[in-house]
Amino acid sequence: xxxxxxxxxxxxxxxxxxxxxxxxxxxxxxxxxxxxxxxxxxxxxxxxxxxxxxxxxxxxxxxxxxxxxxxxxxxxxxxxxxxxxxxxxxxxxxxxxxxxxxxxxxxxxxxxxxxxxxxxxxxxxxxxxxxxxxxxxxxxxxxxxxxxxxxxxxxxxxxxxxxxxxxxxxxxxxxxxxxxxxxxxxxxxx
Numbered sequence: 001x002x003x004x005x006x007x008x009x010x011x012x013x014x015x016x017x018x019x020x021x022x023x024x025x026x027x028x029x030x031x032x033x034x035x036x037x038x039x040x041x042x043x044x045x046x047x048x049x050x051x052x053x054x055x056x057x058x059x060x061x062x063x064x065x066x067x068x069x070x071x072x073x074x075x076x077x078x079x080x081x082x083x084x085x086x087x088x089x090x091x092x093x094x095x096x097x098x099x100x101x102x103x104x105x106x107x108x109x110x111x112x113x114x115x116x117x118x119x120x121x122x123x124x125x126x127x128x129x130x131x132x133x134x135x136x137x138x139x140x141x142x143x144x145x146x147x148x149x150x151x152x153x154x155x156x157x158x159x160x161x162x163x164x165x166x167x168x169x170x171x172x173x174x175x176x177x178x179x180x181x182x183x184x185x186x187x188x189x190x
Contacts, residue, residue, distance in 0.1 A: 035076075036150060036161075038068040042075035044148035044163025050107060052084030058143055065145035065168035070153035072122050074168060075161050077147025085137035088167055088180060091117070091130040091189055100134055100186055101178050105167040107146075112190035120164045124154035132186035142179040144169050 036042050049055075058079045067073025088105040110117055114130055117123070123130065138144065149162035171178050 036069065037063075037066045040069050041161075042148060042150075043161050044075075044165070046076070046078050046147050047107075047165045049080055049146060050086055052082060052086045053080040053144070053146075054083050055079070056081050056143065061143055061170065062145055064170060065147070067150040069151050069161075070158070071150060072124070072127075072152035073150045074145060074147040074166060075150040077145040077168070079143060079145050082138040082140055082142045082144070085140065085182070087135060087137055088169065090134050090136070091123075091128065092132050092134065092186065093128040093130070094132045094186065095129060098173050099128065100132070100183075101171045101173050101180065103168055103171055105136075105144075105169050105180075107165065107167055110189065114190055117190075119159055120149075120162055121166060122149040122152040122159045122162055124152055124157075124159075126155055131189060133189040134183050134186045136180035136183035138169065139179050139181050142169065 034041050056079050062077055062079050065074045065077050067075075086107075088107060089110055090100070090102065090105045091110050092099040092102060104121075104123075106121070110133055117130065118125065145168040146165055149159075149164055149166055151161045152159045169179050171180065
């Protein structure tokens with residue numbers, strides 16, 4: 001009986017290992033390709049997205065979100081489509097109301113202090129005052145890119161690559177193409 005149990009457990013273990021070996025590498029590991037579009041190493045990994053986001057392939061959208069070292073944007077990323085409404089957060093500049101619906105968002109509630117948020121998300125002071133926060137949901141069918149931040153070279157400082165994941169939403173308020181909805185009124189931040 002004891003030998004039968006050992007054989008049975010060994011057989012189950014081999015089946016489990018075989019099943020894991022047949023999974024694509026991406027399914028087993030959350031680490032991303034460690035090189036950005038300029039060939040320089042990225043840091044961090046792409047987080048597991050919340051329920052409602054399904055990974056798809058859209059190289060054109062991915063290329064819009066990726067930047068070379070010093071440009072900001074994402075160092076690496078994956079494309080997802082919203083199958084259900086997903087909550088996103090945005091910090092923006094109250095002096096420029098049109099920036100409320102920009103392209104760079106977060107899946108996490110932004111926390112301060114402001115200098116740390118800038119560093120973690122590679123946001124130059126000249127790009128935004130970061131004094132207002134809005135909470136919205138992605139419209140069903142919206143494609144986004146999720147990944148860790150690329151370094152940003154600002155006028156007086158440079159922010160290093162960041163493991164913090166950012167969300168690229170291809171909004172274009174000039175063309176009335178807004179891919180978020182049910183937005184809160186921008187509140188003072190922090």
